[in-house]
Amino acid sequence: MVFGGQGLCRLVDGRVCFVPQVIPGERILARIRREHKTYVEADLVRVLEASPDRLKPACPVFGQCGGCHYQHIAMPRQLVIKREQVVDVLKRLGGVTDPPVAPVAASPLSYQYRNRVTVHASRGRVGFFAPKSRRVVSVENCPIATEAVNDLLKDLLSSQGKRIRDGAYPLREPREFRGFRQVNDAAAGTLLDVVQALADPGGGLLVDAYCGAGFFAKRLRESFRQIIGIEWSPDAVRAAREGVTDTEIYLLGDVKVHLVPALASAPSQETTLLLDPPTEGLDSEIHEIIASSLPGRILYVSCNPATLARDIKRMAGNYVLRRACPVDMFPQTAEIEVAVLLERL
Ligand SMILES: C[S@@+](CC[C@H](N)C(=O)[O-])C[C@H]1O[C@@H](n2cnc3c(N)ncnc32)[C@H](O)[C@@H]1O
Secondary structure, three states: OEOOOEEEEEOOOOOEEEEOOOOOOOEEEEEEEEEOOOEEEEEEEEEEEOOOOEOOOOOOOEOOEOOOOOOOEOHHHHHHHHHHHHHHHHHHOOOOOOOOEOOOEOOOOOOOOEOEEEEEEEOOEEEEEOOOOOOEEEOOOOOOEOHHHHHHHHHHHHHOOOOOOOEEEEEEOOOOOOOOOOOEHHHHHHHHHHHHHHHOOOEEEEEEEOOOOOHHHHHHOOOEEEEEEEEOOHHHHHHHHOOOOOOEEEEEOOHHHHHHHHHHOOOHHHEEEEEOOOOOOOOHHHHHHHHHHOOOEEEEEEOOHHHHHHHHHHOOOOEEEEEEEEEOOOOOOOOOEEEEEEEEO
8 A cells, every 4th residue: 555545556567556445465356547657547346355454434435535545444454554654655755774663653533533624615516525636526424524523514515505605615623723733633642642752851942843832832841941832823823822831932933034043042962843844844944954953853743754754864964763653643544644753863
C-alpha cells in the first residue's frame, strides 16, 4: 500500500499498477482504467482471495467518496500499513537508511472523530469530492465525523430547501477561538503524550513555532524554563495568551520574522525548537535560520510525511533523526500525522 492509499502491484510486463480498496497479500481481479507511460491505474473488480483483515466498509459511499481509503481494512492492519509507509517515505525522500519509527499510536476513536469537515454543493448535490476529482458524491451522514458535525450536515441539507447554492460549506463543532484546531480531539491527547515523551526531560528554552493557541506549549510549559510561541493568527494568539504563566510568551506574527530573535534568547544547546508547520512544510528561509542558529533539539510535528521527509533530508548535515512516532489522527483515511525528534550532530 503506498502513501495515498492505493495498492501497488506489477503487471506481467513489469509496469507498476495502482489499485484502490485492496489489502497486501490479496488476489484480486482488476480492470485497467488508465494507462500512463510509466504506470497504470486500475479499478478493483472482484476480490478472489480476501485478506483476513478485510472488513465491510461502514460507509455506503466508501470508494466513491475521496475522503476515506481504508474502511475495508481492520484497524490493527491500518496501523501496520501506515507505519510501513512512514518508514518507506523516510528512506526514499528523507535519505534515512534505517529510520527509527515507533509503532503507530492508535486513535481512541476510529469513527465519529472528525470535529470539522467541508462539504461541497454542486448542481443540487451536497457531499464530498470523488477521488482525484471535483465531482460531488452525495453524503447524508459521514461516519468519521462527530455526531455534532453530522447534525450540522443534516441542518444544511434540510434548511435550504431543494437547491443549495453551489460552493464549499465548512461544518465545524463550535469552539472558543477561530484558528487551527487538531481535527481529532481524542487522538490530539495521544499526540500530546507522544510529543511530551519526545521532549523529555525538557530543559531551557522551548520555541514553539506555528504554535496556534499553544496546544503543545501549554502541555510542555512545566518541562521548560522559558516558552516562546510564534503564530500569525491573532485569534489563536489571543487564546494562547489566556491564563499564561510568567514563563510563557506568545509572539504574534510570521515565524520568519520572530524565529531569529527567539532562538537567540538562550544558548543553542539548551534550546528545543518545536515545529508544526502547515502541510507544505518548511520553506528555505526557515531552513537557513535553523542552519545558522542550530538549536540542540528539534521536535517536528507533521501531517504530511512527504514534506517532513524532505525537510529532514535538508537538515541531515546538522541533525540526526532519533525517533519518529506516527499517530493515527485520521483513521480510515490515508493521512498520517508524525512527530519526530532530531538531535544536533
Ligand atoms: C498545523 S497548524 C499547528 C497549530 C498548533 N501547533 C496546534 O497544534 O494547534 C499550523 C499553524 O501555523 C500557523 N502559521 C502558518 N504559517 C505561519 C507563519 N509563516 N508564521 C506564523 N504562523 C504561521 C497557522 O495559522 C496555524 O495555526
